Amino acid sequence: MSYSRLQPLAVLAVSLVSTVALACPDCPTARGVRASVMGEDFWGHLMVVVVPFLLIGALSALLYRVGLSPRDVSAARAREESEVGS
Template identity: 65%
Template structure:
């Protein structure tokens, strides 16, 4: 109950922060920041960051899809245990 008083303050602070961010999209500082973030190396860095996740995710999905069904796992386990006893 104590924290319910802070919700309006958080909402006002958030709206003021977003208003300040969108206040001047064409000011010189915004242009410099935009040029540094979305520069000539932007696409190279973006590809370098996303390709490993895509490859690992695709490989994981493929291995999950191709994996053994639960019906096939139980007989294989039984065969291994029976082979170890003899």
């Protein structure tokens, strides 16, 4: 099959699949899922997911902000090189 015939078939296949996917947001199943996701426990579940990332990000920012002085960094590098050389 040549590329001139393959391209229209591919476009047709993609349009058929995307039409079915676009028709779903208002079906009864989608309404049920939306109601369960956006239920009364939504904010609690969202906090359980988001808070660990916020804590890790804040701790990382704090450690980056505090950092090591250049003297400590050079001493740590020298110590690592001496351990590797041994």
